[in-house]
Amino acid sequence: MKYHSQKIALAYFVTAMALFLVQVSVGLLLGWIYVAPNTLSDILPFNIARMLHTNSLIVWLLTGFFGAAYFIIPEEAEREIHSEKLAYIQLAILVLGTAGVVVTYVFDLFNGNFLLGKEGREFLEQPLWVKLGIVVAALIFLYNVSMTVLAGRKTAITNVLLIGLWGIALLFLFALYNPSNLSLDKMFWWYVVHLWVEGVWELVMASILAYLMLKLTGVDREIVEKWLYVIVGTALFSGILGTGHHYYWIGTPAYWQWIGSIFSALEVVPFFLMMVFSFVMVWKGRRDHPNKAALLWSLGTTTLAFFGAGVWGFMHTLHGVNYYTHGTQITAAHGHLAFFGAYVSLNLAIFTYAFPILWNRDPYNQVLNMASFWLMAGGMAFMTFVLTFAGTIQTHLQRVMGQYYMDVQDQLSLFYYMRFGAGLAVVLGAILFIYAVLVPRREVIEPGPAVQTAAE
């Protein structure tokens, strides 16, 4: 660790992993509710558990991004973070807000109160006080990292990272606007939800990935930066008007069907480029970095993001297809692999790279960490496949044949059992990952001696 203030990242990463555990545990519970729908229906209804699942996902991914920024920026800017104290205050606000959200959701406190009660919107249902807290935390963060970068060395990686993080904060302001007209509500709601994950988050992803490639493969910075610019250019070109693929059936004018279809079809391009980028860098790289697990996660995130966000997204993004598949298990399949591939794996990649440095230990527990990759990636791939099959059948029975929703759900139960099993593998993988980066102090399996041999 070159800079003392990089240590801030440790607190953020540990918080993120705690929420990660909450997220996947609640996910497993939800998977079980699909199998046995009356489970906990009085105490923790499905919609509340789902809110916890999605909210904790977003919050831990953002916490991971913040931590990653605190880890990366000192090294890139070649100076300490402007204020360590502010960084910890920011984390405290985020933790308080998260705890407030969980308590408010679970016990349905202050129902209907404009400041304290939940707002009832999907994904943006946080009480107003929490939203304001998030804005304050974001302002502290932006002040802190911007001051650091402005005073230090400016690189393409920090520039793109900062633009992404500023974008996250500015777009979140739309969460404060809650019109009573449902069409308008949904329209502005996507300004946050879509323009985050298919816009500015991709900038954050590309810059963190560029940093990892720079460190792990030793390829020249100039080459990494060129790729970064091209990836970011295509992400914004396709992603911004790609928002239109959410405007097919919410009461917005029909021309959105074509704008959304055409631009969102191109959203696969940046994800494809990120995958090619990571493999080309590893191919060209001359550095044999000892942290093989971080490399595995880096390659894993681009590959799984390409399939989850790119391929599975394209599968149902054209409005002629989406007319039938909208809101079926196809969407769930896409959502799970896209988030896991793009943003969960990316966070776990930077965690895997950073933890040995933050602990000041050699790269260790590589084997356990890599096992957790295959367990989680395998489980998530299996879940994606069974949900895709379930969604295909659901689309046909419900949307083509016109059967009733609940009758169709009964016929999908086999897939829901299999999804629960896949979810269990993911939860076990998550626990193994957290154990692997936090606990063991030395390698579990001794690596063999490095021997130079000619290819056979």
Place this chain on the structure above:
Amino acid sequence: MTRDKADTQLMDGGGGKDRDADDLGDEDWGVLGELPGDLMMWVLIVSEFLVFGAALIAFLGVRITDPAGFAADQALLDRTAGAANTIVLVTSGLCAALAVRARDTEARRQARYWLYAACLLGLVFLTVKGFEYWSKACLGIGIDTSQFFTFYYLITGFHAAHVVAGIVLLTLVSFRDSRRNMETVAAFWHMVDLVWVLLFPIIYVLG
């Protein structure tokens, strides 16, 4: 790679004389490094062609489902205005090309005048286009009138937005007139040209 090309790359690589500070350089991009202007402009140009290409293919695809309706709507378009605009825009492209050529010979003032000529013709294009939209509006035709007009307004509207952006960029590089800037913006302007040359026959003429 031939010896000549390798030599050129050596000279151009690493931010040579006529490269700007914001230049991304062109080492390791192989043949892509030899494109005029900034590489990011070419990424944009390819993206634009994908979008306009997909839109025109979708237009042709939907037309198959309603040939009679599309033909009736197409008859309402002003082909003369469209053809005139084709001449205007292609001539404007020529002006941009002449600007780059003048800049190559260090005739910077002349280059600037060619850029203004290109801008002016761009404005003529927009004026004609504005008349077309206005006359449609007088007939009560809008973007939701029919599938044909949805495509008409989306595609020509996106294109017109690019003409506006192009005029702004051409004006900007008349002030910041490095050779590379001029090449970059001229490439954009030719893309706007080319898109029109493709969309005019498909939307206005093809029966």
